[in-house]
Amino acid sequence: MKQRYVLRVNGRGMEAAAEAHESLLDVLRENLRLTGSKKGCNEAECGSCTVLLDGRPVVSCLVLVPDAADRDVVTIEALATDGVPHPIQRQMVEQGGVQCGYCTPGMIMSAYALLLDNPDPTDDEIRFAISGNICRCTGYGKIVKAVRAAAVEMKGQAGNGGAAS
Amino acid sequence: MRFDYFEPDSLDEAADLLREGGGTRKPLAGGTDIVIQLRRRAARCEGLVNLKRIPGLADWSCARGDGLHIGACTPMRDLETAAAVAGGYPSLCEAIRVVGSLQLRNIASVGGNLCNASPSADTAPPLMVLDAMASYRTDDGAEQSLPVEDFFAGPGTSVLGSAGLLLSVDLPEPAPHTGDAFERFTPRSAMDIAIASAAASVTLDAEGQRVEAVRIALGAVAPTPIRAVRAEERVVEKEPTPDLLEQAGAVAMEECSPIDDIRGTAAYRKELVRILVRRVLRRAVERARDGGRTETP
Ligand SMILES: Cc1cc2nc3c(=O)[nH]c(=O)nc-3n(C[C@H](O)[C@H](O)[C@H](O)COP(=O)(O)OP(=O)(O)OC[C@H]3O[C@@H](n4cnc5c(N)ncnc54)[C@H](O)[C@@H]3O)c2cc1C
Ligand code: FES
Ligand code: FES
8 A cells, every 4th residue: 555755855855655665766766756876686786776864875775665754865866066066976977987877876875975974085995985886887996086086176175065965 | 575564663562563463574674684585575474563663772882891782773884883893892893894785784783684594694603702692572572681692593593483573682891801703705705695604702811822711603504603612612721823723623614514505515615614713713812912802992
């Protein structure tokens, strides 16, 4: 039986009629039409569905929608401001960290969570933070480089706002 | 995969919901085992009873003198990022760090890892060598506790009945001059299940020369995680020389009863046990000599 769930996604209250066994990922994609988060494996293996739940990166394919109710969800859609890409997004493109792009939203959310916590990570810390995100294209090197470049850029602009939440 | 979903806010209510289900409902913590099992139709149940809104069940604390208290629903990542846990119970931290990914550990709980009762549950060997006690509620509502090593009944089963609930896991503060370590072997470094794992805890005398107490536990090489008691006997009250630690590995290898499966043959697993036991003992001894538990910053 469908129920109404109130979710706070990217700072806005949203309602979705869903069944309790549906995943947060499915509700984001199918009900709320936020299709940035990808469904690679649906079993917590690939990280392409990564979103922040109360500030922590989680695999949204395994979070049941009632478990996300009344909590803060941040998806890839929140990162750009007024059409201007977030530094991590831009650096991913500039450094060649994106090829087919399927892993990219999840990868960026993991990197985003890292930089919220740790604005000046080492390469090892970056690798650890994205170790749950599988990329079949890039070989990871350019992704690490992109996150590092984004960290530098974000420190440069610290103080004048930045990305959503 | 359809099921009823319940969100009780007390233990009594949760237990009632499970009892009313007469074995057709299951507790839900992080869901990283049960949701996948239901999706794959590897498990059946008609209802999930979410435990995470029950006050206190996801709380943990680590206070000097009190040891480590882990509410059953505590996400693994909470412990992994706590300096007090990394400093005081390094083997537990080492085990948690290899479970799935960071995004998984933000939801996967320690209690779920134990209740799922996989022979390869990675938190089991460290909890066993760290003398952890599991507190639980029986089907008829009584509260009991027992050592984690006695919690498992077989692959996928624990001492809990169908309305039983694990409440917490409690670890004493380690004795002075104690060190512990965990290691597992997987073909890939991340996102894999152990072919074999081992944990050890070693308490040395004040001079760091003689083993006063030792515990060794093994994962993925028997129907449940097990203690390697004879290997412990080989080491206790002796000087932990490289040769002795090597012998302990050889003894442990004969104490386990692994199976052949797609991850590895029984013989291969035994060989891994020999090596892993030697290594975790060596690292536990080093940590014990380094002053036992690292002081928490
Ligand atoms: C991609 C992936 C990788 C993984 N890697 C590893 C790994 O490396 N090592 C490892 O050990 N595990 C691994 N796991 C398994 C799983 O993540 C862990 O076992 C996890 O700790 C389970 O916790 P949970 O909170 O998600 O449990 P749930 O799925 O919520 O519950 C597991 C079982 O325990 C029962 N249960 C839960 N809590 C209680 C309670 N308090 N009282 C009574 N019963 C309870 C449930 O009914 C269910 O049967 C992996 C899983 C995935 C999907
Ligand atoms: S879709 Fe969630 S981890 Fe792959
Ligand atoms: S860019 Fe193709 S999977 Fe990463």
